[in-house]
Amino acid sequence: MSHDVLEAIIILAQLLLLLAMSFSITRMxxxxxxxxxVLALDALYVNAMILLxxxxxRSDSLLYVEAGLIIGLLGFAGTVALAKFLMxxxxxx
Amino acid sequence: xxxxDALPPWAAILVAVFVLLGALFAFIGSVGLLRLENFYQRVHxxxxxxxxxxxxxxxxxxxxxxxxxxxxxxxxxxIGVFLxxxxxxxxxxxxxxxxxxxxxxxxxxVPRKLPGE
Numbered sequence: 001m002s003h004d005v006l007e008a009i010i011i012l013a014q015l016l017l018l019l020a021m022s023f024s025i026t027r028m029x030x031x032x033x034x035x036x037x038v039l040a041l042d043a044l045y046v047n048a049m050i051l052l053x054x055x056x057x058r059s060d061s062l063l064y065v066e067a068g069l070i071i072g073l074l075g076f077a078g079t080v081a082l083a084k085f086l087m088x089x090x091x092x093x
Numbered sequence: 094x095x096x097x098d099a100l101p102p103w104a105a106i107l108v109a110v111f112v113l114l115g116a117l118f119a120f121i122g123s124v125g126l127l128r129l130e131n132f133y134q135r136v137h138x139x140x141x142x143x144x145x146x147x148x149x150x151x152x153x154x155x156x157x158x159x160x161x162x163x164x165x166x167x168x169x170x171x172i173g174v175f176l177x178x179x180x181x182x183x184x185x186x187x188x189x190x191x192x193x194x195x196x197x198x199x200x201x202x203v204p205r206k207l208p209g210e
Contacts, residue, residue, distance in 0.1 A: 002105040003098050009109040013116035020123035020142070027126050027135075035132055035191040042183060043126050043139035046147070049172070050119050053150045054112060057157050060096040062166070065154065069172050076179040083183065086190035
């Protein structure tokens with residue numbers, strides 16, 4: 001009984017996260033200025049990381065956690081580089 | 094036979110609550126990102142997903158794997174520590190860049206530059 005509820009709730013959570021990712025993509029496409037697009041990219045990769053964790057719970061594999069860690073690392077580097085670019089016009093001075 | 098059936102009922106309910114709360118917080122953060130009006134308001138919304146959203150999802154993941162494997166598994170905490178350290182840095186850099194760009198354009202909506210800055 002409780003396992004059916006767990007399955008249903010994990011699928012519901014995945015749908016919610018997909019909706020959240022689509023909202024971020026909408027903001028990234030619509031975003032009036034460049035900083036809005038960078039912020040939407042930041043939110044998008046965090047949502048993708050949470051989605052990977054739910055997939056990991058569903059498929060009983062710890063590998064997805066490591067994939068989430070890598071997404072976090074690369075997303076941080078990407079957002080910092082883009083913010084630096086918005087500030088100075090170049091990434092490495 | 095599903096691997097989730099091996100979870101005892103209390104753990105299944107705990108994992109379900111954590112997963113649902115985490116997804117809800119991430120969802121609310123993204124709705125805020127879509128609906129709020131200007132950049133300085135929007136920058137607050139996704140942090141709901143990066144703090145509480147990941148926190149609850151990591152709690153669910155730790156509970157699930159620890160109970161399934163029969164030993165404590167904690168290295169999901171690495172993600173939490175890493176995000177807690179990096180999110181303020183990225184958002185501060187981004188907001189400073191946005192403020193700089195708005196001032197360069199001569200926008201009236203942002204505070205003027207102080208003499209000491």
